Amino acid sequence: MAPALCANCKTERALIKRPKNHAKLCKACFITVFEDEVHHTIISSQLFRLGEKVAIGASGGKDSTVLASVLKTLNERHGYGLELVLLSIDEGIKGYRDDSLETVKRNAVQYDMPLKVVGYDELYGWTMDQVVETIGKKGNCTYCGVFRRQALDRGAKMLGIKHVVTGHNADDVAETVLMNLLRGDLARLSRSTSIVTGDSRSEVKRSKPLKYSYEKEIVLYAHHKRLDYFSTECIYSPEAFRGSARGLIKQLERVRPTAILDIVRSGEDMARLVLGESTSSCACKGQKSAGLAFLEDDIGGCGSQNGRTPGGEMAAMDKQLRENEAHEALEVDIVKAMSENKVGSEKERELPIRSSNGTSRGPARQVLGNCKRCGYMSSQEICQACMLLEGLNKNRAQIQI
Known part of the structure; x- marks a missing residue:
């Protein structure tokens, strides 16, 4: 049986089967398509301003290393005019973070980017090793997550930077959607699904250029580009709730490759239902960005058309829902009409939103x-x-x- 040819160039032998949509590509085309998809996300979501100074949250892992490499490449190729800086957080985990920081230092030399390292001990007077020694492994990721988010912002302020990009990928966002859904936390789900967090009230804006990129494709990109990254998982993370969500999503991906992007898009749709909240997603609406040579049948860069479900299933459903809304004014609620005609019967009323402690309350927005x-x-x-x-x-x- 003759080897399959690349679905893009039609000349080279296909070496890679994309996890996102099972398209068969050669090495060069896969790298190009991956970079073009990230560029498409950046342009359609208007993540950067010309000449902006941006800090890359660098951990030395595959995600942040690929993000730094891709941003450097796209910045030079498309003339973003960005000033890129590596910002790394030292949580104080011996045998893990001290080794990964060595990788970040090599990346700073390889990509010719300045590096700033901020430590938990410097900011909080505690290292994660000390935290775990005090409270145990259960719940330690809550401490680390809160400290790390604040440390990134504080590190950016030290550098005089107002925009931080992180290496969160589609798998990470899908896990967060599932976790917040299981916890019933729609307000947090709304914030976590946004590709950009922070507004005019925030001192530091954050964005996720790899939001629609599969973790497996990030690994493939790092492998074929021969990037230098640290692959050991945090020694405390197996105890985290996120690990359970990750396992479930991986099982769904085996059955349905588009499951990850479907969950991401579902999270974005649910976020729009939260009163007073807004979520930013790719603004392309499934359209291809001008000037980018995308594949007609296998792009799915932002979870649009082929990246979500085959056969336009979701598009047809959305159209049907819109038609239903248009005809809603012509409908009559028979049950409600009958109840209103009953003498002494209690009229229907809207149920207030239930808070986490079981009491009823009206919708309220957080004031920063x-x-x-x-x-x-x-x-x-x-x-x-x-x-x-x-x-x-x-x-x-x-x-x-």
Whole structure:
């Protein structure tokens, strides 16, 4: 049986079967298509301004390493005019972060980018090793996640940068959607599905250029580009709830390759239902961006047309829903009409939103302010990081006594 030819160039032998849509591509075409899809996401979502200074959240892992490589390539190829800087957070995990930081330092030399390293011990007076020693492995990822998000913003402010890009991929976003759905936290789901977080009230804006890129394709890109990255997983992460969501999504992907992008898009659609919240997604609406040579049958860069479900299934459903809304004014609620005609019967009323503690409340939006202790942006008087630190410091004081 003759070897299959690349679906793009039709000349070279196909070496890669894309996990996203099973298209067969040669090495050169896969790299080009991957970069073009990221460029399409950047342009359609208007992530950057010309000449903007941007910090890349660099951990030394595959995602941030690929992000740095792709942004450097696209910045030079398409003239973004960006000033790129690597920003790395040292959580203080021996045998993991100290090794990965060596990779980041090599990347800084390889990509000719400045590097800034900010440590938990410097910011909070605690390392993650000390946190785990104090509270145990259960729940430690909550501490690390809160500290890390704040550390990225603080590191960016030290550099005078107002935009941080992170290597979150489609798998990461799908996991977050599933986790918040299982927890019933639609407000957080709304924020987490946005490709850009932060607005005019925020001191630092964040974006996810790899939001629609599959994790497996990121690994393939790093392998074929021979990128230098650190592949060991955090020694504390197997205990995290995210690991369970990741396992479920991987099982779904085996049955349906488009499941990851379907979950991402579903999360975006659910986020729009949250009153007073907005979510930003790729603005292409399934259309191809001018000037980019995309494949007609296998692009799916932002989860549009072939990247979601075959045969235009979701497009047909969306059209049907819109038609239903147009005819909604002509419909009559028979049950409601009958109940209104009953003497002494209780009229139908809208149910208020139920809060997490079981009490009913109306919809309310968070008002951003600043933490009274550290000055970091927060919707509460005391930010979550300071609350966690307060508990840790109390534990430390009790142990010393």
